């Protein structure tokens with residue numbers, strides 16, 4: 001599903017056709033992929049329109065290439081399509097925690113119950129499984145097999161027909177045994193299109209066991225049809241979350257995902273295979289990064305973040321030089337962090353408007369090596385806010401304390417303070433020169 005998008009991104013970033021042509025081709029490919037992944041056609045067009053609009057109205061930040069910026073926009077908008085910044089909470093906020101699984105028969109509830117039990121067991125929780133499917137023959141055996149495979153106890157009552165009673169007794173037993181997470185598997189004898197009946201059954205068991213979370217399991221192969229079920233469920237259950245199974249090997253996964261996301265429901269996990277560990281926490285951004293090619297996306301995002309940090313610093317320096325702000329060690333700290341990747345400090349000064357023409361800046365003196373940066377960051381981590389904001393108060397005894405706290409030598413602390421003073425002097429010099437240049441320019 002959506003597999004060809006990764007190639008399209010590569011081709012877009014490295015291809016030789018003109019930018020406009022490449023954008024056009026990419027958008028066509030995107031539309032084609034999404035529609036063949038069964039995403040609603042209207043959603044697809046509104047997505048690509050949004051992308052085009054942003055291309056028209058927004059400018060790439062300095063140092064970011066147009067092509068990279070374009071992929072960032074695609075990444076943002078695709079993430080929104082699949083749920084935006086919603087990051088599901090998978091670790092329960094209380095213990096014991098009871099999860100009840102509901103859903104149409106054959107969607108993968110029982111399999112998912114096993115996967116969830118395994119997921120939480122691996123995280124160190126004491127987990128119990130309750131088999132309350134009394135309709136499907138051998139349903140309990142299926143769950144017991146899974147439980148045995150992963151070493152999780154399973155509660156069931158072979159031959160008993162009262163699902164509500166089983167669920168209730170199972171949860172009570174595990175509670176008395178101090179289980180931390182209890183997962184209740186239920187029957188789903190109703191087909192799609194019978195949402196009302198499904199929700200009714202869910203209500204009965206719900207009333208009996210009062211779970212902390214109700215999870216609707218949806219099969220990805222139903223594609224856009226997931227919308228009706230998910231939206232009714234989302235309205236009926238305040239504590240409801242959704243798991244979409246069979247994301248592997250179905251062309252309609254994109255349709256199911258985007259349809260469910262459109263209801264505002266939280267997609268917690270996706271099932272990506274029949275095996276016990278084929279369950280993933282669903283995070284829209286991470287999911288999209290993967291379909292677009294993780295490596296490329298991460299590189300672009302990192303670059304954009306660096307540039308943003310750099311811009312912030314540049315603004316601060318402009319303020320300092322124009323006399324509106326004061327340089328503190330906190331600024332030096334932020335600079336060191338941002339500059340680790342961006343190059344020497346002198347570059348920053350050269351970027352400032354009107355400064356480049358001011359001539360040579362003592363570049364070598366302002367260069368800071370990696371080893372030194374590490375030390376200085378440690379030193380600044382050991383300083384108080386007061387010291388960071390007001391380095392002039394740092395006397396001998398403070399220096400000793402800071403060196404001790406950061407595992408460095410007093411000489412290192414001194415050196416950092418000297419670097420700070422050098423920056424201060426450089427700024428003073430720049431201020432003076434700026435005035436000179438302005439005076440000079442004023443004469444024309």
Ligand code: GDP
Pocket residue numbers: 103104105106107108109110111112188245246247248249270271272273274278
């Ligand atoms: P239930 O009736 O809702 O309990 O569904 P089951 O758990 O019995 O699963 C029905 C079928 O779907 C089984 O053959 C499972 O192996 C399969 N299944 C469940 N989850 C997944 C998944 O994420 N991917 C694939 N490919 N198959 C799955």
Ligand code: MG
Pocket residue numbers: 109110111133136139186
């Ligand atoms: Mg089942």
